[in-house]
Amino acid sequence: MKGTYLGELEELVLLTVGILYPEAYGVAVMDEIERQAGRSLNISAVHSVLTRLEEKGLLKSKMSDPTEERGGRRKRIFLLTAAGKRALEEANELRTQLYNQIPKMALQFRLA
Amino acid sequence: MKVMPPRWADRFLEWYCNPDLLEEIQGDAYELFYRTANENTQKAKLSFIWNVLRFFRWRNIRKDRIKNYTPLSTMMIKSYFVTGYRNMLRNATTSVINILGLSVAIGCAVMIFILEDSYYNLDAMHKNGDRIGLIVNHVKEGDQQSLLARSPVPLAELLKENSALEHVVRAARSSASVRVGNNVFTESILFADPAFLDMFSFNVVSGNRQSLYNKNQLMLTREMAVKHFGNEDVVGQTLSMKFNNQYIQELFIGGVLENTPANSSMYFNFLVPSAVWEDMNKGGTEDWSKNLSVTFVMMKEGNAFSQLQPTFDVYQKFQQQANTTNPVQRVEVVPMKDVAQRSYEFTGSLSWSNAPAAMIAFVVIGIFLILLACFNYMNVAVASVSTRLKEIGVRKVVGGGKKEIIHQFLVENLLFCFIALLAGTALAYYFLVPGFDSLYPVKMVFEVSSWKIVILFFGGLLLFVALVSGGYPALYVSSFNAMKILRGKEKFGNKSLFSRTLLTLQFTLSITCIVGCLVFVWSSYYFEGKDWGYNRDETVVVRLLDPTQFEEMRGHLSTNKNVISYAGAAQHIGKSSQSAVIRHEEQEYTVDHLPVGFHYLESMNIRITDGRSFDEAIESDKHESVIVNQSFVKKMGWSSPINQSFELDSTKRYVIGVVADFYYHDFYYEVKPAMFTITSKDDFKFLVVKVEAGSVLSTQEELKKAWKEVAPDDPYFGFLQSEVFDNFLNSNRANNKVIYFISAVAVMLAAMGLYGLVSYNLTRRLKEFSVRKVFGASVVQLFRLMNRDYMWILVIAFVIGAPLGAFLMDLMLKAAYPEQIPTTIWPYVIAITLMVLTVGMTIATQLKRLIEENPTETLRSE
Numbered sequence: 001m002k003g004t005y006l007g008e009l010e011e012l013v014l015l016t017v018g019i020l021y022p023e024a025y026g027v028a029v030m031d032e033i034e035r036q037a038g039r040s041l042n043i044s045a046v047h048s049v050l051t052r053l054e055e056k057g058l059l060k061s062k063m064s065d066p067t068e069e070r071g072g073r074r075k076r077i078f079l080l081t082a083a084g085k086r087a088l089e090e091a092n093e094l095r096t097q098l099y100n101q102i103p104k105m106a107l108q109f110r111l112a
Numbered sequence: 113m114k115v116m117p118p119r120w121a122d123r124f125l126e127w128y129c130n131p132d133l134l135e136e137i138q139g140d141a142y143e144l145f146y147r148t149a150n151e152n153t154q155k156a157k158l159s160f161i162w163n164v165l166r167f168f169r170w171r172n173i174r175k176d177r178i179k180n181y182t183p184l185s186t187m188m189i190k191s192y193f194v195t196g197y198r199n200m201l202r203n204a205t206t207s208v209i210n211i212l213g214l215s216v217a218i219g220c221a222v223m224i225f226i227l228e229d230s231y232y233n234l235d236a237m238h239k240n241g242d243r244i245g246l247i248v249n250h251v252k253e254g255d256q257q258s259l260l261a262r263s264p265v266p267l268a269e270l271l272k273e274n275s276a277l278e279h280v281v282r283a284a285r286s287s288a289s290v291r292v293g294n295n296v297f298t299e300s301i302l303f304a305d306p307a308f309l310d311m312f313s314f315n316v317v318s319g320n321r322q323s324l325y326n327k328n329q330l331m332l333t334r335e336m337a338v339k340h341f342g343n344e345d346v347v348g349q350t351l352s353m354k355f356n357n358q359y360i361q362e363l364f365i366g367g368v369l370e371n372t373p374a375n376s377s378m379y380f381n382f383l384v385p386s387a388v389w390e391d392m393n394k395g396g397t398e399d400w401s402k403n404l405s406v407t408f409v410m411m412k413e414g415n416a417f418s419q420l421q422p423t424f425d426v427y428q429k430f431q432q433q434a435n436t437t438n439p440v441q442r443v444e445v446v447p448m449k450d451v452a453q454r455s456y457e458f459t460g461s462l463s464w465s466n467a468p469a470a471m472i473a474f475v476v477i478g479i480f481l482i483l484l485a486c487f488n489y490m491n492v493a494v495a496s497v498s499t500r501l502k503e504i505g506v507r508k509v510v511g512g513g514k515k516e517i518i519h520q521f522l523v524e525n526l527l528f529c530f531i532a533l534l535a536g537t538a539l540a541y542y543f544l545v546p547g548f549d550s551l552y553p554v555k556m557v558f559e560v561s562s563w564k565i566v567i568l569f570f571g572g573l574l575l576f577v578a579l580v581s582g583g584y585p586a587l588y589v590s591s592f593n594a595m596k597i598l599r600g601k602e603k604f605g606n607k608s609l610f611s612r613t614l615l616t617l618q619f620t621l622s623i624t625c626i627v628g629c630l631v632f633v634w635s636s637y638y639f640e641g642k643d644w645g646y647n648r649d650e651t652v653v654v655r656l657l658d659p660t661q662f663e664e665m666r667g668h669l670s671t672n673k674n675v676i677s678y679a680g681a682a683q684h685i686g687k688s689s690q691s692a693v694i695r696h697e698e699q700e701y702t703v704d705h706l707p708v709g710f711h712y713l714e715s716m717n718i719r720i721t722d723g724r725s726f727d728e729a730i731e732s733d734k735h736e737s738v739i740v741n742q743s744f745v746k747k748m749g750w751s752s753p754i755n756q757s758f759e760l761d762s763t764k765r766y767v768i769g770v771v772a773d774f775y776y777h778d779f780y781y782e783v784k785p786a787m788f789t790i791t792s793k794d795d796f797k798f799l800v801v802k803v804e805a806g807s808v809l810s811t812q813e814e815l816k817k818a819w820k821e822v823a824p825d826d827p828y829f830g831f832l833q834s835e836v837f838d839n840f841l842n843s844n845r846a847n848n849k850v851i852y853f854i855s856a857v858a859v860m861l862a863a864m865g866l867y868g869l870v871s872y873n874l875t876r877r878l879k880e881f882s883v884r885k886v887f888g889a890s891v892v893q894l895f896r897l898m899n900r901d902y903m904w905i906l907v908i909a910f911v912i913g914a915p916l917g918a919f920l921m922d923l924m925l926k927a928a929y930p931e932q933i934p935t936t937i938w939p940y941v942i943a944i945t946l947m948v949l950t951v952g953m954t955i956a957t958q959l960k961r962l963i964e965e966n967p968t969e970t971l972r973s974e
Binding site for chain 1: 133135136137138139140141142143144146163166167169171172
């Protein structure tokens with residue numbers, strides 16, 4: 001199913017939301033990705049990924065208390081859902097499984 | 113000061129962003145902004161703008177307009193209709209008032225629409241209409257130019273040489289005495305070239321369409337067939353026609369035409385081949401100097417009227433040689449579709465249509481009435497809201513937004529307007545159009561040119577009325593606060609200033625209208641009772657078609673004991689006059705001239721104020737005596753007019769008497785200097801008979817009998833002198849009826865608007881009045897209280913409206929009549945009485961409600 005496929009950026013955002021628990025919201029996610037992966041994203045791009053993940057049911061959200069720095073506006077805090085956790089595990093598993101199947105030979109680099 | 117993100121970008125975000133997402137998006141944008149704002153404001157602002165622009169994505173844009181209400185409001189439409197219907201039944205009085213007011217206005221609008229539609233589609237039924245044109249001559253007359261629809265007779269022959277033409281048709285209107293057996297009627301006839309029916313698409317019911325090609329055949333309409341023969345099956349029958357110059361001819365009926373349709377600007381009963389005319393006027397066919405016949409051309413397919421110009425150049429040369437005093441300066445071909453509308457510009461046109469000014473006036477009246485009715489509806493609708501406050505409150509609480517309430521009221525209003533439209537159309541069909549048709553000589557039929565325009569008109573009218581009348585109430589009602597309504601705290605009525613302004617406007621318009629109408633009615637009563645300058649009651653007149661008939665009739669008169677005196681006349685007061693140029697002390701004057709026989713003044717009861725009347729015994733009276741009217745004396749500035757002299761046709765004339773001014777035309781014409789002279793019997797066209805009082809009708813019968821013997825081929829053309837201005841007076845009477853109707857509508861509409869406002873204010877102040885009642889206020893006091901506001905409105909409306917109406921009508925009367933009509937106070941008195949009565953009665957009906965109301969009921973329910 002097309003909906004269950006997890007894109008690279010989506011996976012990255014999903015992981016970041018997990019890392020930032022329980023304070024994952026748009027700007028925080030954007031900052032974290034920049035810090036950890038060195039990728040500079042526009043806030044609107046982060047937003048659209050977050051909403052997409054929520055629509056896929058991998059994230060859920062709730063509104064936080066109002067904060068001063070946002071002009072008294074609330075944040076939308078994103079949390080992983082069970083489906084989100086499973087999706088991460090599956091992706092991780094698939095990656096490890098595939099990685100492990102790479103012949104040793106292929107990974108041995110020598111100065112020749 | 114705290115740094116803020118750019119205002120416009122923020123607003124833009126708020127505007128486009130889905131409200132559900134706005135908070136987080138705006139929050140993130142702000143957070144990013146403040147993070148850098150303290151270090152670099154400019155950069156922060158730019159990045160804020162950039163972010164706002166980047167957030168502008170399909171996902172974030174608000175879509176509620178499309179998404180939310182469409183299914184909901186279509187679902188509700190049925191409910192709106194049901195509620196509207198129930199409300200209509202519940203407030204039956206208000207509903208009836210609304211619908212009645214609107215339907216009267218719509219009825220008038222429909223009638224005016226039909227009038228306009230027929231006006232703009234005159235002659236549209238001719239299949240070749242776009243190729244037909246009327247030749248109009250721009251002729252020099254003195255220092256003026258006039259447009260003559262008639263051309264010289266030989267022009268047609270000349271035009272036939274032009275190869276761009278398919279047909280040329282001449283036509284001339286005339287009249288003839290038509291005799292079938294012993295019955296004689298005078299009919300208006302049309303001499304026409306044979307191709308007339310090839311050019312114009314008039315329907316032939318039976319017989320041969322080509323009949324006019326035979327010079328002893330004619331065609332007549334169905335109506336005429338029935339009139340003269342009693343049935344329509346008349347092809348092949350004969351009738352005899354006696355034309356103007358006494359020429360009599362037997363003619364066969366070659367075909368029967370459908371009655372002239374109402375959308376034809378040309379009207380005729382008989383079509384007679386123009387060959388008959390040529391036989392009658394030998395030599396007249398070659399005369400370039402006189403413009404006698406209307407000439408139509410029909411171009412061959414694909415040819416333009418401008419191709420006729422070379423022929424016109426030749427024609428102008430001929431014409432200018434033959435007629436040096438009135439040369440044709442330009443020839444114009446007027447396309448058939450413009451002929452009717454422009455016919456008022458032309459002299460001698462066969463076509464007829466209403467004056468354009470009248471057509472514009474009608475449109476204005478129509479719009480005026482519709483607007484009045486819409487104002488009314490607004491007033492009444494706003495007033496009736498009081499009974500529906502709870503409903504609106506509940507609707508809002510269960511989720512109806514402002515939009516839904518507006519929709520509901522507009523849909524309801526549409527229902528009302530639709531009913532009014534049906535009622536109004538019925539009113540126009542059964543009452544207004546036939547009424548108009550019977551009042552005026554204009555033929556008016558409930559017909560339209562095409563369905564497309566009908567749908568456009570009715571659809572447009574419905575939408576216009578529904579939106580104009582329903583827009584304000586819907587907006588007003590929808591803006592109420594649900595909480596306040598349900599808590600009973602909505603102070604409804606704060607906006608009554610609007611209603612009051614509307615009402616004042618409405619009253620002003622009504623009073624303008626009423627005063628104007630009354631001034632007009634007054635003027636027509638003034639003319640109705642006006643002295644004509646002579647006693648008209650005991651005089652019978654017979655028109656002579658041949659001067660010899662005078663002598664023969666005379667024999668019959670001398671034996672009649674009721675006859676007091678009689679006289680012949682060449683021109684007759686009230687029917688005709690000629691103008692003459694006289695010379696007095698080296699100066700020329702144009703005066704009206706009435707050549708008459710002896711005893712004419714006595715037979716007409718004209719009052720002699722100075723000198724004597726004509727005397728048969730005095731020989732000089734036949735040649736050089738003249739009697740003038742007082743205007744004549746005034747114009748000459750004579751102090752003693754008797755024996756003054758002037759020259760007429762280079763003969764010296766002496767004044768022997770002066771008569772009081774008399775009206776020899778109707779009142780549209782000024783009384784000008786006029787004179788009587790004696791003329792010979794060979795010129796007599798009228799026989800004037802003065803009879804004993806009370807024997808007018810019996811004498812007229814005897815005259816008719818005598819006429820049958822004297823002139824069996826000619827119809828009897830007699831009339832009573834008292835009838836000569838009937839045309840004028842009848843059209844005045846017809847105008848009066850229309851004006852009464854318009855006034856009645858104006859009063860009615862004003863009363864309805866008032867009713868709405870009074871009941872609205874009464875509802876608002878019911879508690880106040882109840883408290884007053886409890887404390888012992890009398891009915892009179894309450895009445896005065898209620899009236900106070902409206903009296904002011906009435907006073908303002910009267911102060912503005914009355915002079916305006918009088919001024920406008922005065923302007924119109926001045927344009928129509930030369931004479932200053934004495935002003936009276938009556939129109940104002942009647943108008944104000946009428947309005948005060950209307951207001952009083954309207955308020956009284958509401959007062960009844962107040963009196964019957966039990967104060968405890970009102971006050972308990974707090």
